[in-house]
Amino acid sequence: MKKFLPFLLVFLVAACSKETKFTVEGIIEGAEGEVIYLEHNGLTKSTLLDSMVVKSDGGFHFRSLRPEYPDFYKLILNGKQLHFAVDSIETLVINSNIDRFSTDYTISGSETNTDILQLRQSVAAIQKKANLLVQGIEASEREKIVGELTAMIETHKSMARPLILKNPRSAAAYFAIFQKVNNVYMFSPYVKEDRPYCAAVATAYHTFMPGYERSKNLYALVMDAINTERLQRREESLQEMINNATAGYIDIELPDRTRKLRKLSDLKGKVVLLDFSAYEARESVQYTFALRDLYAKYSAKGFEIYQVSLDRNETLWNDATAQIPWIAVRDQNGPASVVAGTYNVTQLPTYFLISKEGDILGRNMNIQELERAIQQQL
Numbered sequence: 001m002k003k004f005l006p007f008l009l010v011f012l013v014a015a016c017s018k019e020t021k022f023t024v025e026g027i028i029e030g031a032e033g034e035v036i037y038l039e040h041n042g043l044t045k046s047t048l049l050d051s052m053v054v055k056s057d058g059g060f061h062f063r064s065l066r067p068e069y070p071d072f073y074k075l076i077l078n079g080k081q082l083h084f085a086v087d088s089i090e091t092l093v094i095n096s097n098i099d100r101f102s103t104d105y106t107i108s109g110s111e112t113n114t115d116i117l118q119l120r121q122s123v124a125a126i127q128k129k130a131n132l133l134v135q136g137i138e139a140s141e142r143e144k145i146v147g148e149l150t151a152m153i154e155t156h157k158s159m160a161r162p163l164i165l166k167n168p169r170s171a172a173a174y175f176a177i178f179q180k181v182n183n184v185y186m187f188s189p190y191v192k193e194d195r196p197y198c199a200a201v202a203t204a205y206h207t208f209m210p211g212y213e214r215s216k217n218l219y220a221l222v223m224d225a226i227n228t229e230r231l232q233r234r235e236e237s238l239q240e241m242i243n244n245a246t247a248g249y250i251d252i253e254l255p256d257r258t259r260k261l262r263k264l265s266d267l268k269g270k271v272v273l274l275d276f277s278a279y280e281a282r283e284s285v286q287y288t289f290a291l292r293d294l295y296a297k298y299s300a301k302g303f304e305i306y307q308v309s310l311d312r313n314e315t316l317w318n319d320a321t322a323q324i325p326w327i328a329v330r331d332q333n334g335p336a337s338v339v340a341g342t343y344n345v346t347q348l349p350t351y352f353l354i355s356k357e358g359d360i361l362g363r364n365m366n367i368q369e370l371e372r373a374i375q376q377q378l
Helices: 004-019 111-130 139-166 171-177 195-208 213-243 284-301 314-320 338-342 367-377
Strands: 021-029 035-041 046-053 059-065 071-077 080-086 091-097 105-108 253-255 261-263 271-277 303-309 327-330 350-354 360-363
Touching: 021 071, 021 080, 035 059, 046 059, 071 171, 080 091, 080 111, 080 171, 105 111, 111 139, 111 171, 139 171, 139 195, 171 195, 171 213, 195 213, 253 327, 271 284, 271 367, 284 303, 284 367, 350 367, 360 367
Parallel strands: 021 091, 271 303, 303 327
Antiparallel strands: 021 059, 035 046, 035 071, 071 080, 091 105, 253 261, 271 350, 350 360
């Protein structure tokens, strides 16, 4: 048994070593005697892993540590680059020719790399066409090339979309959304039509490989695009509200519990308490009693409450407003409400007293001051 142990240990060490390495090999016709390099394409930089002189029969052979997550590598020969991915594969066989090393090659042992080859060849054709757009060409020729480019890009994306969705956690899907022509991404999370494909890859990587730097980077990029669009929508909504303002306040139009849209401007001619609050807040009961008291005293004299609720729970809000006598509407965006942001609401409750003419008379006065102001206006 003791004699057998050294052999067993050697076998186990060899087996572990084999399991943690990948091999890339093949034949490059016409490249004998040339130096070929293997590099790792990191997220922010490339790292040289190995190099060798191509054999007399064009053969080359590299072995390197297999990455923890699917990752990207490249072979470099005479300044030309051949890109490929490594995931769970053990051996990749790449065959090419020195003259067409980076564009016309075969790769076996990986469906992912077959997809990457298809993507690269398509983008290479687009880039070749884009290179024809040089200064000095006639306008008609430029227009013709631009039209052809537009068609080629759409053809490429029509091919890439199902490839991405087929397996969004694959290296090929990741590769597809980061391809460029003239340093412009073919897919961008900032373009509405592209975002679902970028988001599919980001979600898959974030779900299955949350610790991977590429996952974190892509997820942050897509979330930034989503947040940028939300901010843009908020700014557009704010500008629209400002443009539509006809009095000293900015108009609001939100649905009540029956889904009927209620406009603040419809209350012109009344003294209005514009109230921002939430029934889910701890102090809601006491606050509602105070509003009920004001409403009971002055509603018959021309006083109205327009209450904007920022409750996130619609069911809770529906129940709470079932017996409310004043106008109660709800912004489904809750604390992210554009309307609340327009009025610079930073805490709840916040309220404004608006005159019959539509001028804002005060903000967050204490109840005694508020009641005196209401009496004066009526």
